[in-house]
Amino acid sequence: MLGRLIPIPLLLCCAAAAGAVPPSITVGQTRGPVRIDTLSHTGAWKQAGRIHDLVQQQPDPGAPTPFATQVLLLRTQNTLYIAIEAVDPHPARINVHALTRDATQRDDDHVTVVIDPHHRGRQAFVFQVNARGVRRDGLISPASSHPSWSWNGIWNAHARQTATGWTVLLEIPAATLRFDPALDHWGFNVARYVPRDQLTLNWAGHTLDSSVYDLQREGTLSGMGGFQSGLGLRATPYVLASGSDTGERFGHKAGATMTAALTPGLTGALTVRPDFAEAEAENQQINLSPYPQFLPEHRRFFLEGANLFTFAAGLGHHFIPFYSRRIGLINGNVIPIDGGAKMVGQAGPVSVGALDVQTASSAGVGSQNLFAGRAAWDVGEGLTLGTIVTHGDPTGQMRNTFYGADAVWQTSSFAGNKNFKTSAWGARSTGNRLPGNASGWGARVSYPNDLWGWGLEYEVYGDALDPALGFLPRPGTRQSHVWLKYQPRPSAGGAFGWARQFFYQLYLHYDTDISNRLVDWRAFIVPFDVKTDSGTHYEFDVSPHFQRLDSPFNVADDVYIPAGDYRYNRYTLQADSPGSNQWQVGGRTGFGTFYNGRLKNASGYVSYATRSGHWLFKAQAEDDFGSLPAGSFVVRLYGLGVTWARDPNVMLSNLAQYDTVSHQVALKSIFRWIIRPGSDFYIVFDHNVPVLTNSNPAGTETSANVLTLKLAWTFES
Secondary structure (H helix, E strand, C coil): CHHHHCHHHHHHHCCECCCCCCCEEECEECCCCCCCCCCCCCHHHHHCEEECCCEEEECCCCCCCCCCEEEEEEECCCEEEEEEEEECCCHHHCCCCCCCCCCCCCCCCEEEEEEECCCCCCCEEEEEEECCCCEEEEEECCCCCCCECCCCCCCEEEEEEECCEEEEEEEEEHHHCCCCCCCCCEEEEEEEEEHHHCEEEECCCCCCCCCCCCHHHCEEEECCCCCCCCCCCEEEEEEEEEEECCCCCCEEEEEEEEEEECCCCEEEEEEECCCCCCCCCCCCCCCCCCCCCCCCCCCHHHHCCHHHHCCCCCCCCCCECCCHHHCCEECCEECCEEEEEEEEEEECCEEEEEEEEEECCECCECCCEEEEEEEEEEEECCEEEEEEEEECCCCCCCCCEEEEEEEEEEEEEECCCEEEEEEEEEEEEECCCCCCCCEEEEEEEEEECCCEEEEEEEEEECCCCCCCCCECCCCCEEEEEEEEEECCCCCCCCCCCCEEEECEEEEEEEEEECCCCEEEEEEEEEEEEEEECCCCEEEEEEEEEEEEECCCEEEECCEEECCEEEEEEEEEEEEECCCCCCEEEEEEEEEEEECCEEEEEEEEEEEEECCCCCEEEEEEEEEEEEEECCEEEEEEEEEEEEEEEEECCEEEEEEEEEECCCCEEEEEEEEEEEEECCEEEEEEEEEEEECCECCECCCCCCCEEEEEEEEECCEEC
């Protein structure tokens, strides 16, 4: 079947028309020292390549703005410097909500730099900095139109506010990137966002259908030939000490991760006894469905080059062939890792990702060797062909091998200047314990543009398809999806001039089992969704649903929903204040029928950020009230986060959560001092407090208080 699907992208290539000529810039070069604390137009900076201004991309493409933005580009033999001067007519209104590394910047004044060292429009590095110098970075892959923000590179940024706005300087070492020094031309783009006006300025790509993350529209950065990363050797040893009040003695641990440039475009990494105590706290979720929920990866070793393992396009959380959280975590228990090896990068038109990990014996599971490998070939004209293989079972219960192939084609010049993407995939697993069909396949076509957007998807998952290192919540199903969006932008002087954009949406899902028996259909209808000129958001949704349960499931406590056919309707109201405000308030309420009863739920949040960004407070709550023939239930989840940052390198984050499923208050506090990029000191405190409830009257559930100190230091050559 896959062989019949792959030609689809090749045929559609013929329908694309040539787009606008992308811009280009030549980086300046210097051998002398570069001042990185302040931006100067003297000394080495006089040799810099210069982008004199960015162009408005939205809301009014090409229209002039008072937010003049100048970009200077300069490189030495082994470091790329990007300086940005951002003029603001009202500097006192510049928005910054947090100073912590990797904090979301969607509501901050910020700049985004996208670098594609191979200039193939497939993978890229993303560097984002707000007006206070807070760093955030990510990776772009062909499978997604947005970056994965989990990656953490070693680079630096310096920002300062001025009488006319703000300036920022990015310092990106060659060793942080994967590139071929023989290539003189790289893909490049830069954007600026002004949240109070919801205004975006781009260097390349100025239509409403454009995005700085759209590599099909990237510009060209020339003069990068001969860029050198030295020997490409990097070692990050760590030492750790921890203690708890559970009777365990004070412990210590040491390990290291080493990376080396195997070729100009390929990086190899070895890790010995890695530890992830400093990984950010897991956001708890309420799950009222019979299916497992997806949780993101936070561990640094698995995040490096994670975009190279992405498979097909548009699968979302329906199917992830390689889900790294399967390694080192089983049913919530941490399984120690003895060591691992990794190779990621690009060799000509081929991108490669390979990972092999040896876990330790723990929690009744013997030591396991687990492998995942992915290769993708950039055929040209936006077409990528790929394959993926995983081997091993983290639980040690069976032998398991999974393999698949995929094709992705995308363009930003379809019918002139529109986005279009299509993909197809096929896969199979072996060593399965269950009888049945162990294969799967799917195809997807999407037209994701600003005014109109639509998509068609069809996937088949065999009842015995079992990727032991993947995430497949619903095997044994055929899933059909159709979506349609109409998103008009009213004219400023009309009756709806108060609205920035309306969003009318329709999603249809129709799922059967392998024998074509209907098991689930649902619609998501958005008759009203608007974002105002001030940034306020209002939405009303309708969601009719049919579901066939072949077995009962526990929805909450001792309340079980029996097997059978269910038809129910859900309605949702939502409102959010402007994201650029220091105070942010939002809420969502749902009501209607639910299986054979009724369900009301309400969730809300309130946050406050000091204007300096040094303090951020956020409280959120969710309450679900169910009334079913089998019984009534109430499920609650509360969270409180408090973050303090002296500056972007010294921060303390605290997250406390309580839920009525575990009946525990969980607290995670992380103090982080970034001594220099790549070298960190952490103090981590984990606390769980059992709460006295009817289901836990004696408070006998296990409590633990764990204090961990960790120092990691990076050496480079």
